[in-house]
Amino acid sequence: MKDMRYFTKTIQSIREDIVGLFGSGKVFYTFLMIGLVLWLVTSNSSATFFPDIGRGLFLFCLIKLAVERAPERERDSSTMAALNSNGISDVTKSRASLTYNDIGFLYTAKEKVKIAGFFVDDLLDVNCNYEMSKGDALKANDLLVKLIKKARDEKFKLNLLMLDPLARAAFLHQSLDGDFLNRCTKNLESIKILAANFSAKVEIRLCRTYPMVNLAIGDDSAIFQPWLFKNYASERNTSIAVFSCTAKTPIVSWLETHFDAIWEEQSVSLVDFLERHAVGTDCAVHRLNITNMYVAKDKDIDATDRMLAMLEDTSEFLCIKQVSLHHLMTNDRLKQSFEKVLARQIPVRLLFIDVESEVAMMRSYCEYVHSCILNNKQPQTANYKEFKLLENQAQGHLLRFDQALYVATQFAIEAAKILQGSFPKLSFKTYYAAPDAAIMLNEHSALFEPLHYGSKRPRTNPDGSTILSGEMPLMEFQKDGHQTDGHVYDVIKSNFEFVWKHLSQ
Incomplete structure (x- = not known):
């Protein structure tokens, strides 16, 4: 012992x-x-x-x-030492735990205040208070009013960055908190009315990207909270830590750079949103189940690889409607993958444009005019009716037979005939309806590119002929998605079926 x-x-x-x-x-x-x-x-x-x-x-x-x-004390000490070395002076359990000591720098700021995310919502919450040392409390609404009054002074800048209720980030929160979008909309109206009542020059913008942090900056101090997608993350008492930054440390300037980048590049003004109906793209993309978007003329987002993936995933049926299907029949990778679909005995239907139809000749004329402009040549005629009868005297045939539409379509049809001899599940027709869209669809999704007569930067074939496509977005719509409205996939499929049954031969 x-x-x-x-x-x-x-x-x-x-x-x-x-x-x-x-x-x-x-x-x-x-x-x-x-x-x-x-x-x-x-x-x-x-x-x-x-x-x-x-x-x-x-x-x-x-x-x-x-x-x-x-020892817990020593571990806590080392943690705080690491935080302090990075400019973090304190950590609070949640936004509901913040006191005047944490946010007082906003109250005393003299030059600028920038607030982003749920910190703005807190200022609009009538139940939000910040405890003071003497047992009193500063109401969040009073703090907001003081900041707005300060904004009447041209030397003081107040920037409020709130989440766009039509952005994807808002939809994610809505799925976790069913009342989130309603609160977003009400807060936007409240802040607009409040600023108008004080005739203050408050700049309010709506964030259209993922903000990453809830943020409040006052002069050279800041607090921030990680932006997480979890149940009721927007509520003040949800346990997500809030970090207080030491004044004049690099992290404060980094946070301000983050705020400014979103403010300048990924946001829209409140006036544009509420009064000019600038709703952005996220809402439509979300509701219509647009899963991918491509631009054929830009190689980094060309749809060829996606088309290959769709062909590999096809197991029930494949429908393709284009002008000529030239790309499908001449691109080695696409052609090989397409032949594998046929080899699996999957029903395939192709729709080519009827080169002798009026709409095909109109499109050929458009290609001809744009090709002349592109090559700084004077068109032989500025009249469509004359073009139909205009001859290429050197070749001894009509000029329209030299255009990309006619040549590429005839080539693709002959290639399809050869394939049909080996694969009886392949069928094709030529349509005489207006070429409204290029379509490729299987049992999972549909690729859809609107067609048109305009061209800013026409694409050219190796022979120099002009192609009127590739400048409009090529969108992919899922058959089964998370939304009940839209059903664009079904509309695209209906388009193909109608042309196949009633406007082709």
Whole structure:
């Protein structure tokens, strides 16, 4: 027993020396474990103090304590030291836990205040208060009113960045909190009315990207909270830590750069949104189940690879309606993948434009005019009716036979005839309806590109002929999505079926 007391006293006496030398509680506990193990193994008194089975159990407990129970105070100290070194002065459990000491820098700011995300919503919450040192509380509404009044001074800038209720981030929150969008809309109306009542020059914009942080900046100080998609993340008492930044540290300027980037590049003014109906694209994309969008003339977002993936995924049917299907029949990768679909005995239907139809000749004329403009040549005629009868005297045939539409379509039809001889599941027709869209659809999704007569930068074939496509977006619509309205996939399929049954031969 004396040995045990002596050992414990000795360990306590050298503890501070070890920690001071190594600066780590873990190092001390490593020495403690080694010492106790040696004592248990070598000391005669330990055999007297513990039975054999007791020594084993005690040894196990010592190892577990040494590995898992480093002093909490020292771990907290090292954590705060790391945060402090990065400009973080304090951490609060949630926005509901913030006091005047945390947000007072907004109240006393003299040059600028920039607030983003749910911190703006908090200022509109009549139940939100910030405790003060004397037991009083600063109401969030009063803080907002003070800031708005300050904004009447041209030297003071107040920027409020709120979430666009039609942005995808808002839809994600709505799925986690069913009342989220209603609160967003009400808050937008409230802040607009409040600013108007004080005739203040408050700049309010709506964020259309993922904000990443809820943020409040006042002059050279800031607080921020990570932006998480979780149940009721927008509520003040949800346990998501709020970080207070030390004034004039680099992190404050980094946060302001983050705010300014969204403000300038990924937001819309409140006036544009509410009065000019600038709703952006996220809402329509979300509701219509647009999963991908491509531009054929831009190689980095060309749809060829996506078409290959669709062909590989096809197992029930494949329908393609274009002007000529030239790309399908001449691109080696597409053609090989297309032939694999046919080899799997999957029903395939193709729609080519009827080159002798009036709409085809109109499109050929349009290609001809744009080709002349592109090559700085004067068209031989500016009249469509004359073009139909105009001859290429050198070749001894009509000029329209030289245009990309006619040449490419005839080539693709002949290629389809050859394939049809080997794959009886392939069928095709020529349509005489207006070429309204290029379509490729299977049982999963539909690719859809609107067709037109205009061209800003016409694409050209290797032979120099002009193609009137590739400048409009090519959109992919899913058959089954998360929305009940839209059903664009079904509309596109209906388009194909109608042309196949009634406007083709």
